[in-house]
Amino acid sequence: MLPAEGDLRRVIGDGDAIPDGEVVGLTPDDHLALYRGMVLLRTYDERSVVYHRQGRIGTYAIFWNHEAMQAGSVFALDGGDWIFPAYRESAIGLLRGMPVSTVLSWWRGHPAGWWNPTEFNVASICVPIATQIPHAVGFAWGSKLKGEDAVALTLFGDGATSEGAFHEAATFAGVMKAPVVLFCNNNQWAISTPLSQQTAAPTLADKAIGYGIPGVRVDGGDVLAVYEAVRDAVLRARAGDGPTFIEALSYRAAPHATADDPSIYIDSERVEEERENECVGRFERYLRRIGVLDDELVGSVKADALDRMREGIAAAEAEPPADPALIFEHAYADPPPSLVADRDEFARIHGG
């Protein structure tokens, strides 16, 4: 086992002193698809903050500047591979064809937002930190046992690496040689707790070594570097060589959620610096440099994304009011008689 990587993998240069690299095998169409995905996520995120302020969705966990990590990693998967997201990745299903209205409905607390995971191979949004990681490991291990070649990708933050669930899941992943990619979007903040108070480890990738898993470090703002790292990890997993831990280094350049006030704890100059170097703009400039993108195309991609959001919020708001009797459904395939009696009593008193 090699030591974890120290240097960040990068592909996109700065158009000046740092030269651009390239990912062998990616076509211009692939580049455009990646860009469309990032713009859709960015548009989703920015519009959601607006919708929240307008009272059209509830509290919302912002993922601004995480688009490269989400779009880059998902682009490295096959359709049969599964994604196990945390709430920071609430809209990741959009990259798998999930309707915008579904994700918005989740943030509106409407049952239409609770999707069927098998329809998109995207597990449910996981709210308790790190607890989706063992699900991804179990799924990957179970698929391997069945002789299938599905890989699982799970995404989580830097704070999640302090949780026991991460430790136990990574332990299982290593022992079972599960075909899983443990993708940490290290934005260096867990609400107000900085990375320095989260761990004394020099890097999060170092943690991987303790589980017998390769630890990779990548620039989380560089979508091509993310894609390449996850693609390599997926190939490794599919070849039967087991899990990979990827630490994507980023910086949280927006509040944790709409209810958060980072001005209390964060260095606003540092945030400003990150915002100027945010990931969608970086990729856009790269694509212009290599001649894949121009003003017209940028305009149409952004307009398409805005249209999808407009349609999505309209569809979410057009959902008929949820049937209150739904609270009695779905907890059990075969509900106990006491719950059936409660449902009947509810119907007697409230109708339905």
Add this chain to the structure above:
Amino acid sequence: MAERLLVEAVNDALHVEMERDPSILVMGEDVGKLGGVFRATAGLQERFGSERCVDTPLAEAGILGTAVGLCMAGWRPVVEMQYDAFSYPALDQLINHVGRYRWRTRGAMDFPLTIRMPYGGGVRAPELHDDSPETYYVHTPGVKVAIPSTPADAKGLLAAAIRDPDPVVVLEPKLHYRTAKEEVPDGEHVVPLGEARIARAGTDVSLVAYGAMTHVALRAADALAEEASCEVLDLRSLKPLDEGGLLASVAKTGRVVVVQEAPRVCGFAAEIAAVLAEKAIFDLRGPVLRVTGYDVPYPYWQIEDAYMPSVERVVDAARRVLAA
């Protein structure tokens, strides 16, 4: 039919069910090569291989968390928690995911996993090998709970749990793993969840119990034989609860003592008392009394017998309600 110890009946159920359904996978600490610390899983790895009887890392939350993922990949995991109190690290997964994931998918995905564990005291064991944690599980929406008291039920309830489309926790009374022995049906044997068993018929007072306490209630009924006819109702499953069976017994006797090994406050005996208050108040001829463990940490084993609900305490409670 063959005579089997309770732990042998558990083992038999696992063999029969795994033979029947190739999607069943047994996992836990030391369940494979060793066959479990109580040998409940003995022979499974030899018969079904190390991929279907898996020795896992010592990580209960990881065991249950990966079992959730295994369900999503089409498996039917049967998870062993090595001891009652060892299951507490897995409560995060149990409460946040096992009991909620089907609901979260609006019924699109089932999580037919079984969590089985030895529970209860009286075995002169170190700390945290003696707990009765059923309340935590019964209180969790989306999760069912069964607790056998006899070898035949240990087999039949476990088979029902494994076949159930919902997550089921099965607590096995470790005190009776190798003390209870009886004829157990060979081959497939299923005892449906939600059907209580009249362990002893009677007319004067109902002693309601489950698991290890069924045996205490039966001994109390023997002790009272000269003065009262006691009915002993073995609930067998706490969720679903056989309310009909409970109410029928109380309609007959009008007097109830509920026996539970777990600490008292908000324990399952309180639920039984509440159901009776709501649905049988006019059948009752005296107060519903509880005989339970005390609200203390399970004690040092040299004095553990003082904690366990005793035959004397059950007899005392029955006499009080009979005198009411």
